[in-house]
Amino acid sequence: MMKIHNRRTNVVLTILLSLLSLNACDYLEVIPVEQANMGDMMTDDESTRAMLYSCYGYLQNCGADLTNYYAFDFSGTDETVLPQEWGTAGSRVQWNAITPSSINEENNYPWEVWYNAIGYCNLFLKLIEENNPVLNRDNKERYIAEVKFLKAYYHFRALQMYGPIPIIDQFMSSNIAKNEIPGRSHFDYCIKYIVDLLDEAKRVLPEQTTPDFYGRATSVICKALKARVLVLAASPLWNGDFPDKTWRNINFETPDYGKELVSFKYEQKKWVNARNACIEAIKAADDIQAKLFDVEDAETWRINHGVGLPIVPGLGGTDAEKEDFQKRVMMLRYMNTTRPDQNNKEIIWGVSGGTGDRLSNLIVASLPHFILKGNSGEDIGGWGGISPTLYTIEHFYTKNGKLPSEDESFCDKSEWFESANLSNANIINLAVNREPRFYAWLSFDGDEFSTVLSNRKPLYCSMRDPNSTGYNSDRWGTRNYSVTGFMNKKWINPNTSIEESGRPNFSEMQYPATIIRLADLYLLLAECDAHLEEHQDEGIEYLNKIRTRAGVDAWTKTSLDASGKSLLDAVLEERFVEFYMEGSRYYDIRRYVKGKKHMKTNCYRGLNAMVYNPSFVSFNTPKQIDQPFDWNDRMYLLPIANKELYANPQMVQAPGY
Incomplete structure (x- = not known):
């Protein structure tokens, strides 16, 4: 966690954010407006570092982070339900109540959060070159690498929620013509863009930070995020099983992909690439003596x-x-x-x-x-x-x-x-x-x-x-x-x-x-191994690291065979338990195209708890929860708000909305 809360820094951050007016109203306005006094910004190390911390600030947005009880992807799963009166974004996901006309009314609409963040990162990269020629070279290289990492992360978070997204690679004037604003790029193109940014950043960033700066990017974090990105790319939803085979761009074209947005052919190589990234990340974690928390x-x-x-x-x-x-x-x-x-x-x-x-x-x-x-x-x-x-x-x-x-x-x-x-x-x-x-x-x-x-x-x-x-x-x-x-x-x-x-x-x-802990890397590697027949032993080994720490019996090939489970079954069951209430379940259901199995109307059950002073038998009677739960395959992706579509003629809506 970053400790950047000293009073002077907070004042600088407030001034910078006020100058830039980053509260987006539509897709055009995620591109920060250039101000006449931008030449006075980031002119020394202190103000540059303050703006760097502002780039990190979007990680703490309560509506778009991975540990907020009311966010789309935190409570919008089959793990928990909330009182209907709360009406949270997560509950509205469970109810299939998110629409292009309503989504921007939700708390901290994630699209705006992530694209505001991307726009701010691009502004930082522009100004650090234009305004700060005398900045300490080592600091400058590190700051640039950190912001590239953040830009990769923000693109990734948008990709997780919305599928193929526009790539905003550089600062764009708010006066840009509408027909020059990019539309959605092919999913695999987005993955490569994110991975390339992470590879650039990891070559510069240190392995670790000092205790005062937990949360700042490191090369180990870059490698861990890369593993998660490539596992997403290899997962069934994006590796041959996307439900809508007709979805494609109308106007915008991705280099080498044309108007296609999703690949419908399974590629085992994607799992090989993901496994390699997991191994690299685990080795990097080992090098800094990361280990599972223990008794x-x-x-x-x-x-x-x-x-x-x-x-x-x-x-x-x-x-x-x-x-x-x-x-x-x-x-x-x-x-x-x-x-x-x-x-x-x-x-x-x-x-x-x-x-x-x-x-x-x-x-x-x-x-x-x-x-x-x-x-x-x-x-x-x-x-x-x-x-x-x-x-x-x-x-x-x-x-x-x-x-x-x-x-x-x-x-x-x-x-x-x-x-x-x-x-x-x-x-x-x-x-x-x-x-x-x-x-x-x-x-x-x-x-x-x-x-x-x-x-x-x-x-x-x-x-x-x-x-x-x-x-x-x-x-x-x-x-x-x-x-x-x-x-x-x-x-x-x-x-x-x-x-x-x-x-x-x-x-x-x-x-x-x-956001990422070592257990995640272990189970991601085991998941990759489950898709690659020649690496089953390794997969069982890393799965058992989590089970042993949890205090339950290890799996063996023999016990798996006797149970009738595949290694993949065992890994996904383990992910459900180990990452309960950590924001993973929303994406695991979607990555494996299991929405109909886990989130349809009759999947949500509890005890008869909403009764005044019930008897033991009455209370302990399982029942269907009385909320308007529903599943539709369109829910594999969140919709883009209507106003974003009106502002960008290159943009196409997610299928089914």
């Missing part, structure tokens, strides 16, 4: 924080085995909530906007709506609305590393929603004998949500009690409730505590929103 790393912080081991219902085994399981649960909670300077060497790239940013909002949206009574007798809590679906609950593993429906030692499906007959009779069988990640990141009726959350005391979920964490619209309002009867714990630091004054210990919210 030893987390125990240092848990002990220093004075946080006890969590209660895990029905946990069996020897005392040593129980303690190891509990420590692993805590490690997984700390994994996403500690910083690189806190010995978290798994983070390849993360950004932070500080207290009050999207992570803080995500935390409040996850916390139960009742945590404790305040000093004046008032109820204190969060919003309690991020609600894991039954699909999520059922697709984390058992303690044996198998899906509950496939584990012969797990209770029969007919008994899943019956009491497990523990000391807390509210706990159901489906919540017992599960893997450590289940208890680290998901919460349920009778669960210890957190060990110290309630003024340094444990908070237990009572999901049927209308005066505790249960549904009660009269007391908690019509917006603060769990839709499914389950709650989210991921991204909440184990040391987070709410005081009777209502204030949390904000220092425990100061950690980066992770």
